[in-house]
Amino acid sequence: MKSILILTSVLLGSGLLLTDKHQSVNLSPTKTKMFKRATAVDGPVGNISIIIDKSDYELSVYDEKGWYATYPVVFGSNGLDDKRMEGDKKTPEGSFHIISKRVHEKWYRFLALDYPSKESWEKFNQRKQRGEIPTSASIGGSIGIHGTWPNEDFIIDKYKNWTLGCVSMKKDDVLEIYGYTPIGTSVVIRK
Numbered sequence: 001m002k003s004i005l006i007l008t009s010v011l012l013g014s015g016l017l018l019t020d021k022h023q024s025v026n027l028s029p030t031k032t033k034m035f036k037r038a039t040a041v042d043g044p045v046g047n048i049s050i051i052i053d054k055s056d057y058e059l060s061v062y063d064e065k066g067w068y069a070t071y072p073v074v075f076g077s078n079g080l081d082d083k084r085m086e087g088d089k090k091t092p093e094g095s096f097h098i099i100s101k102r103v104h105e106k107w108y109r110f111l112a113l114d115y116p117s118k119e120s121w122e123k124f125n126q127r128k129q130r131g132e133i134p135t136s137a138s139i140g141g142s143i144g145i146h147g148t149w150p151n152e153d154f155i156i157d158k159y160k161n162w163t164l165g166c167v168s169m170k171k172d173d174v175l176e177i178y179g180y181t182p183i184g185t186s187v188v189i190r191k
Contacts, residue, residue, distance in 0.1 A: 051188045055191050059145070075167060085139060087140065104147070107147040108175060109174045111174075145169065146166055147168065
């Protein structure tokens with residue numbers, strides 16, 4: 001019992017038991033900093049993969065040594081549910097790959113995902129069969145990872161979902177991952 005009280009005191013004193021970090025009011029910019037492995041001087045080692053966690057507003061990069069870095073991100077502007085159809089402004093969940101990379105005139109860099117994937121089509125068709133979406137609905141496309149509008153990195157700090165379904169990062173963060181992420185990289189988006 002004494003050790004539980006000590007542990008609770010340490011946690012409370014260190015500020016680890018805080019309110020939800022995704023509230024959009026009075027967030028400290030330090031809560032949305034990018035974190036890297038202490039030995040990450042020259043970038044990730046070997047093959048990398050990306051896991052995007054919508055509930056934590058994080059994009060994490062893993063390499064052959066394990067976890068490499070975590071970056072703050074935001075999503076489609078209509079909630080954190082899975083994308084159901086074109087125009088719903090939601091970010092799709094599932095397993096994807098980066099299929100192309102390009103400089104973007106508005107969002108600095110764009111890493112295109114292979115949405116819709118086979119998995120996406122299966123979920124979409126099942127939803128149509130169950131009557132959850134209109135039979136005339138389209139699945140959509142052009143989903144990727146990109147930066148914010150110029151001078152609007154604060155949107156990430158406030159966890160303000162604003163895209164039409166893409167994953168958005170701060171300018172410096174998207175420039176960084178663009179530099180070390182090859183085409184073909186595995187990307188998992190989950191909630």
